Amino acid sequence: xxxxxxxxxxVESPLMSTADAPRQGDEGAPDAxxxxxxxxxxxxxxxxxxxxxxxxTWLHQADRSIxxxxxxxxxxxxEQGVFTTRASSRPNPIGLHRVQILGMDGVRLxxxxxxxxxxxxxxxxxxxxxxxxxx
Amino acid sequence: xxxxxxxxxxVESPLMSTADAPRQGDEGAPDAxxxxxxxxxxxxxxxxxxxxxxxxTWLHQADRSIxxxxxxxxxxxxEQGVFTTRASSRPNPIGLHRVQILGMDGVRLxxxxxxxxxxxxxxxxxxxxxxxxxx
Numbered sequence: 717x718x719x720x721x722x723x724x725x726x727v728e729s730p731l732m733s734t735a736d737a738p739r740q741g742d743e744g745a746p747d748a749x750x751x752x753x754x755x756x757x758x759x760x761x762x763x764x765x766x767x768x769x770x771x772x773t774w775l776h777q778a779d780r781s782i783x784x785x786x787x788x789x790x791x792x793x794x795e796q797g798v799f800t801t802r803a804s805s806r807p808n809p810i811g812l813h814r815v816q817i818l819g820m821d822g823v824r825l826x827x828x829x830x831x832x833x834x835x836x837x838x839x840x841x842x843x844x845x846x847x848x849x850x851x
Numbered sequence: 852x853x854x855x856x857x858x859x860x861x862v863e864s865p866l867m868s869t870a871d872a873p874r875q876g877d878e879g880a881p882d883a884x885x886x887x888x889x890x891x892x893x894x895x896x897x898x899x900x901x902x903x904x905x906x907x908t909w910l911h912q913a914d915r916s917i918x919x920x921x922x923x924x925x926x927x928x929x930e931q932g933v934f935t936t937r938a939s940s941r942p943n944p945i946g947l948h949r950v951q952i953l954g955m956d957g958v959r960l961x962x963x964x965x966x967x968x969x970x971x972x973x974x975x976x977x978x979x980x981x982x983x984x985x986x
Contacts, residue, residue: 717972719909721854721943743983756942758918761932769934772945774854783893788986797896799904799976807891808856808974810907810945837852839943841934848878 721774723837724759725752725823731833734777739788740802741813741829748830750838752823759841765820771813772840773832778809811836814844856909858972859894860887860958866968869912873966874923875937876948880964885973887958894976900955906948907975908967913944946971949979 728749731737738745750771752760763769782805784795798806811832819826863884866872873879885906887895898904917940919930933941946967954961980986 717858719856719858719911719972721856723852723854724942740980740983740986756918756934759932759934759941761919761930762935763932767935770947772943772947776854783891784896795896797894797898799891799894800897800902800978802977802980806894806975807859808907810975812905812907812947812977837854840941840945842937842947843935845875845937848875 721839723774723839724756725750725838727773727830727832727834727836727838729830729832729834731831734833737831737833739831741815741831745829745831747818747826747828748832750825750827752825752838754823757823760823763817763820765817767817768844769815769817770842770844771815771827771830771838773811773813774837774839775804775809775811776837778804778806780807780809782806810839856974858909858974859891860885860973862908862965862967862969862971862973864965864967864969869939869968872968876950876964876966880966882953882961882963883965883967885960885962887960887973889958892958895958898952898955900952902952903979904950904952905977905979906950906962906973908946908948909972909974910939910944910946911972913939913941915942915944917941945974
């Protein structure tokens with residue numbers, strides 16, 4: 717049984733292609749904007765500047781048929797299964813990004829270092845979980 | 852533009868309903884099995900017992916129309932946007948679970964404390980990222 721992902725917004729970034737993008741957000745990725753659809757604005761209620769969030773994206777340029785890759789594209793490293801790597805190529809190319817909110821204006825969020833390219837569909841936002849007694 | 856998620860396997864768990872399930876894996880959830888489809892077995896190459904993984908699921912019983920919830924179902928707490936909570940109800944109900952691999956037998960993985968119920972579709976597996984120089 718399949719399921720349908722309906723994007724809730726898009727990434728706005730100076731990164732225009734995956735060739736320009738670092739492999740992870742903490743490897744020199746630029747700040748970016750998340751432009752959410754106005755229909756989901758109520759879902760942001762309670763979010764604020766400084767919050768650490770987990771952003772889920774759909775890596776729309778990924779090759780979904782690939783199951784093995786050279787880690788980090790390094791041909792000197794033996795191939796590994798994609799589920800042991802963060803390669804974008806995988807059966808369901810969901811991107812996982814931990815970022816911090818630097819600014820908010822309605823459905824427009826400014827976030828720290830994000831390696832997703834301009835136009836990447838956003839599929840979910842979750843808080844980073846604190847200790848059990850703070851949930 | 853929408854996208855299609857094609858599950859790569861299912862959770863096998865003693866948790867038979869969300870009413871029985873703890874809210875997070877570290878809140879007393881039982882160990883569980885991940886039964887992957889044989890077509891994606893190559894994607895597991897290099898994974899081993901003891902690895903910490905991030906499991907992505909599709910929370911198939913979630914209500915996708917909900918944008919606000921009382922955190923942790925506690926009616927004494929004011930409603931917040933779903934993107935500031937880990938509620939399963941959200942536009943794209945993707946579950947995010949950090950677990951450890953306790954055992955592996957082909958496409959069958961045993962994992963530690965998982966709050967997803969029996970039959971939950973699995974959509975992706977990623978490694979927990981180490982320090983930059985260890986990637």
